[in-house]
Amino acid sequence: MNRTRKTTEAGTAGEGGGLNPREAATLFEQTRLQARRQFEPAPPWLLVTRAAMVLATCGAVWLSVRGQHPYQGPTAAVLPVVFAFVAVNLGATLVVAKRATSGVSGRSRLRRAEIIVLAVAWVAVFVVMGVLAGAGVSRPIVYGLYPTTVPFIVVGLAWAAIMASRANWRSCGTGLAVAVVGAAGAFAGPAGAWAVAGLGLFVVLVGNAAAVAWRQRSTGPR
Amino acid sequence: MTDDALDPLIHVPARLRIVATLAALEEGDTLSFTRLQDMIGLTPGNLIIHLRKLEDADYLSSEKTGNGAASRTTVALTSYGRAALDAYTHALRDLLDGL
Numbered sequence: 001m002n003r004t005r006k007t008t009e010a011g012t013a014g015e016g017g018g019l020n021p022r023e024a025a026t027l028f029e030q031t032r033l034q035a036r037r038q039f040e041p042a043p044p045w046l047l048v049t050r051a052a053m054v055l056a057t058c059g060a061v062w063l064s065v066r067g068q069h070p071y072q073g074p075t076a077a078v079l080p081v082v083f084a085f086v087a088v089n090l091g092a093t094l095v096v097a098k099r100a101t102s103g104v105s106g107r108s109r110l111r112r113a114e115i116i117v118l119a120v121a122w123v124a125v126f127v128v129m130g131v132l133a134g135a136g137v138s139r140p141i142v143y144g145l146y147p148t149t150v151p152f153i154v155v156g157l158a159w160a161a162i163m164a165s166r167a168n169w170r171s172c173g174t175g176l177a178v179a180v181v182g183a184a185g186a187f188a189g190p191a192g193a194w195a196v197a198g199l200g201l202f203v204v205l206v207g208n209a210a211a212v213a214w215r216q217r218s219t220g221p222r
Numbered sequence: 223m224t225d226d227a228l229d230p231l232i233h234v235p236a237r238l239r240i241v242a243t244l245a246a247l248e249e250g251d252t253l254s255f256t257r258l259q260d261m262i263g264l265t266p267g268n269l270i271i272h273l274r275k276l277e278d279a280d281y282l283s284s285e286k287t288g289n290g291a292a293s294r295t296t297v298a299l300t301s302y303g304r305a306a307l308d309a310y311t312h313a314l315r316d317l318l319d320g321l
Contacts, residue, residue, distance in 0.1 A: 019235055021228070021317040028311065031239045035246035038261060103257025105296060107250030 036216045039104065041097040044209040044216075050089055051205035057085040058148075058198025062191065065144070071190045073143030107166075114162050121158040125151045144190020148197040152182030170211055177204045227313045229306055231279055236264060237272050241307050244282065244299040252285070252296035273297060281306055 019027070037043065064078045065071065074082065101109065110118075128150070133142045160175030181200030185193035232238055239262050247253060259269050276282045281303030286295045299307070 019233060019238075021314055024228070024233060024238060025314050025318060027235060027238055028242050028314070031242035032246055035243040035261065039246055103254035104247065104251055105254075106248070106252050106298070108248040109251075 033216060039100055040212060040216065041100040042093075042208070042212065043096065043100075044213040046092060046096055047205045047209035047212065049092070051202045051209070053085050053089060054205065055198045055202040057081055058194050058201070062194035062198065065191045065194060068191065071140035071144050073139055110162075117158055117162065118155065121155050122151070125154050140190035145186060145193055148193035149182045149185045152185070152197065152201075153179045156180075156182060170215075174204060174208050177207075227317065229310045229313075231275065231281065232307065232310045234272075236262070236268065237276060240269075240272055240276065241281065241299060241303065244297065245304060245307055247298065249304075252298040255284075255295040255297060258297060276303065279306075 060078050060081050061074045064075045065073065129142060129146055132146065156175045156177070156179030158175075160172045160179065163169075163172035163175055178201070181197060181204060184200060185196040188196045232241055240258070243258065243261055244253060255266075255269070255273075259266060262269065264272070273282065273284065277284055280300055282297050282299050284295055284297045286293060288294055
């Protein structure tokens, strides 16, 4: 195929409509930035909002449990805050991701097997938590250390493995960072683990937001 | 260097916006015709004309699935199209540096 000939024939005189190089550069940059923003399933504003929410939620739980001796777990007054965070976070994530990926198909979408792995990881950690509670394991472990460490370690590592298999190293790093936050919480005790989770996830999410914003503005290919 | 160094197929406002939008996708992804139309803001007829010119030059590939009302057309830049856009942006940068 003679590509040069076809290209030359396809561009007809006057189609540029007086587009000079500076206008072309501006139009290209504007369009690219706008498209990158519209295709981003986790935009910086959402990540920063999520970071603030996770810090506030884990901080509220930590404030409610830090004076408990022995540890009893989050108080009834703070549980609605946790459930509201989970609901708002999940809802906002789904709405934004659905809008961003509308009409997009191909390699960047999670495959069915990958979704199943993540779902199984999430369900398994809470099934095990129920089993531990039923088996009479102490409250500080079941309602303190476990929910603030194990889900982050298991799901973070599962996400990191999936992203590594796609050679998506930024997302792989995010998964590993979440797992590290979970592991660090295990050394902070049942009450301190909430503070570690809040602060750790805040840093991971804000760092991720900065990385996404930098990538959107970078001039190189994605 | 003059404007002649710019690929005439890309150096058209509508097609520049089309290739810039498609280049923002991850490599290996495709975009539906309707989403592309929403983002670019062209009429379907106009968009088809520009897409056909890009496809004739192997800058993009399109695929139609389904029939009738359920049919869906997706488009994506080819590796050749990405290379052409890279060459275009380099030429543009050289031109602006020379001004």
